[in-house]
Amino acid sequence: MTVATQGERGGAVERYTGGGPSGLAEVVELILDKGLVIDVFVRVSLVGIEILTIDARIVVASVDTFLRFAEATNRLDLYAHGGKDLPELAESMMKGGAKGKTSGAIEGAVEKVGEVLTNARRRRDDEDEDEPEEQPVRRRPRPRRREREEE
């Protein structure tokens, strides 16, 4: 994604168009776990990605979240008391978030395409011999809530 018209219209909204270098986290959120899945592809679907994206997405309202917001409220300069500076706060907020959890792990969890295709073929051969099919990916229930409306 590239910044397209930022500033062009008064800057109230940051605008990006698809297709271009952008943060990995944003692209992961945009494309992973979305799109058509066909039987033939399930066999070559790569292990790990789905689980990772779910982990990255969930930031539960936990004690950790409460403490972060308490800290932010505490540092707030309500009546010009002073206090610790904002960059430090921003840093601690970032550390608590889901950023950076995905990239390395995605790469680590994926099998080589060549191997996967070979395995898929082997699995297909196994099926011919009436062996139970091995489930390549166990799907977890997806936490994403969907609400749709047809016009």
Place this chain on the structure above:
Amino acid sequence: MTATYVYGLVSADTELPADLDGLGPSGRVSTIAHERVAAIVSDVPIDRPLGTRDDLLAHERVLDAIAERAAVLPMRFPAVVEEKGVVQELLAPHQDRFLEALARIEGLVQFTLKGRYEQDPVLREITESDEEIQLLRERVRELPEDASYYDRIRLGELVVDAMTQRREVDGRNVLERLRPLASDVSIRTMAAPDEVVNAAFLVARDRVKQFDDAVEDIGLDFVGRVRFRLVGPLAPYDFTPEG
């Protein structure tokens, strides 16, 4: 055996943009057609696992470049199949379903809108309007860190609750204003308490300007309280049936 990467599906008469840059060693992107439907394909690096940053970006870049002008159904990343399987296993057996799904998104593009509270102004607003939060805040400030642990949790909980209540009102307001301009809306789960809106909109190409103007108006109305990011036009990632 040649492994082929499949980005998505288009109707067979779709012309691809000339400058697409794929994720395979050749960088080329082309189509394999079967009757009225075509798969957007490229070669695949077979000496390493798929799933690098560049692979993900290429998948998105190719699909979104096509989506700028034509209806495209994204495949879920990463979709790899043997070359001969593209027609035999993908296109031929599923053609009717694909054409039906393509017809449903014809003339429509996705936009994703995210809004997040500006932290300080909204925390200030919350603190000033809630006496319990003010009292807790004073107590926490006076106590040493160890002694204030439970008070800090309680303070944070109250702040998060207040923020969630606010975002329900603000988020609903944003969605209600944009819904009439979209033919479909998909609301994503919001992870952090300061997220106000995170939704995908399926917008008719001839209403994009109108939609964009409405987002701009919303941005102006919330200026200083909410930061908005609008991404699009995109392939209809959130409106593609899974199976």
